[in-house]
Amino acid sequence: MASFVLKPQHIVIGCVIALSSLCVFFIYYKPDIDFPLAGFCNRAPTEMVQCVQGNDTQSQSPTLVSKQHGDQHYNNNNIIQDADVGKNDIIVLIWMWPFGFQFELSCRELNIQGCHLTDDKALYANAHVVIFHHRDIHGDLSNMPKEPRPWFQKWVWFNMESPANLGRIPQLNDLFNLTSNYRLDSTIPVPYLAVVPVTRVDRTFKIPAKDKLVCWIVSNWNPAAKRVQFYTELKKHINIEPYGGAFDRHINDEEFLAILPSCKFYLSFENSIYTDYITEKLANPMVVGTVPVVLGPPRKNYEAHVPGDSFIHVEDFETPKELADRLHFLDQNHSEYMRYFDWRQNFEVKRIEFGHYAACETCVYVQRHRNYQAFKGLDKWYWG
Known part of the structure; x- marks a missing residue:
């Protein structure tokens, strides 16, 4: 029986065959395993959609919608077109003007950038934060949003009156994410003066x-x-x-x-x-x-x-x-x-123009705090 002698050319031919097989394997094989994300994404809500969805590069921000929420705007000139919103801007929606008084929808005077202030309720589903003035909230909450709160959106309880001059609304006790108030221990303090x-x-x-x-x-x-x-x-x-x-x-x-x-x-x-x-x-x-x-x-x-x-x-x-x-x-x-x-x-x-100041400082806060927050027990905290 003749013995087989392994020659160099045989080794070369074997390697070529093996490599060809691997190439065919990776071309046609589709793994069922998704590799985990590289790490936690500490970004704005508009960016977090892309981060959470991982492979969906089409969804870099929540879809802009134009659904109108019943209430009329105080000033139609303030309605902001979608194109005006910067890609990374924090959208701050003033749901009701404090006591009906309007203020400048810009934070430039405060040297604050990256904020898009608006009273356009058509942007509700897109807003990162919504500010509600307590004295203008109806007791039955009939003038509050009817649509579900988007997962990335924060609601802010805003008020500058003392507890003695402010009526409680029990349904608000656990409703908000943040507080903005004259008290220094509120989430976003807004003093009357500086x-x-x-x-x-x-x-x-x-x-x-x-x-x-x-x-x-x-x-x-x-x-x-x-x-x-x-x-x-x-x-x-x-x-x-x-x-x-x-x-x-x-x-x-x-x-x-x-x-x-x-x-x-x-x-x-x-x-x-x-x-x-x-x-x-x-x-x-x-x-x-x-x-x-x-x-x-x-x-x-x-x-x-x-x-x-x-x-x-x-x-x-x-x-x-x-x-x-x-x-x-x-x-x-x-x-x-x-x-x-x-x-x-x-x-x-x-003197602080507190409605304007609260809106801009709220934007700064949300820029710096992307994490989920909830404020529980408003009644006890404010009225004791």
């Missing part, structure tokens, strides 16, 4: 001439309110110039702007006392150059918002008479009075 560094122009601010000692402008009069009781006692010891509907001395905006700077002190008395509820009653006098005398949350809470030497707190005194004595002293001692303006060398107060 203390910001001054520019060279701001440093030239001059304290206006004063011809009134203490002023108060108020329309909401409740004899049981702490501020009314304090005022009633304080006026026994110092002259106070009262204005507003509560005193049948109605003033218009022009008169308001003339009166406020002419007062040495202004009673910045809040209508209810809650943490962080520090409103335009403080901001207005600080902007125009009048020293605010505050009644509201404790001093430490005020100092979380404005410099501690920029205001006088009623709780710094045992009685209204002691406060009156201090105001009389400051009236007679100009240098001591002027110390309440030392902070203006470095800072100024800006």
Whole structure:
């Protein structure tokens, strides 16, 4: 029996045959296994659709729809065409204008980019976030969206009123993803004012001439309110110039702007006392150059918002008479009075246009927080 001798040419021929077989195998074989995604995709919802679907490169964003939701727009000029929405823009839908007041649908003034603000409810199914103003929500939720909430969409509860001036709606307790409110512990805090560094122009601010000692402008009069009781006692010891509907001395905006700077002190008395509820009653006098005398949350809470030497707190005194004595002293001692303006060398107060600010800051928040969130227990958190 002849022995077989393996020659080099036999090895070459064998390799060629094996390689040919493998090529045929991979051409015609379709594996049933999908390889896992390379990692978690921390992207905007419009991008996450592509990430989650993996192989579907056609679905880079939710399909734009033009389904109209019954309610009319406050301003048809604000209806935004689909082409205006940037590929990576966060779409912020203002479902209802706060108290009906409209604001600029752009965040450029705040140096915020990548945001598409709109009141066009036709973009509901496409919006990354929808803002709802509590005071404008119907008790039966009849003016809330009828369509299901898209999986990527966040709902924001927005409100700037204190719990004492706001009615509960039980159906909202576990409805929202985020909160936007004057409280610093809300998801997106929106204060009534901001203390910001001054520019060279701001440093030239001059304290206006004063011809009134203490002023108060108020329309909401409740004899049981702490501020009314304090005022009633304080006026026994110092002259106070009262204005507003509560005193049948109605003033218009022009008169308001003339009166406020002419007062040495202004009673910045809040209508209810809650943490962080520090409103335009403080901001207005600080902007125009009048020293605010505050009644509201404790001093430490005020100092979380404005410099501690920029205001006088009623709780710094045992009685209204002691406060009156201090105001009389400051009236007679100009240098001591002027110390309440030392902070203006470095800072100024800006009033916040809270509807616009909330919308833009909400956009920034969603840009930075792509993860799922839910806010449970609104009633307990806000009303206690």
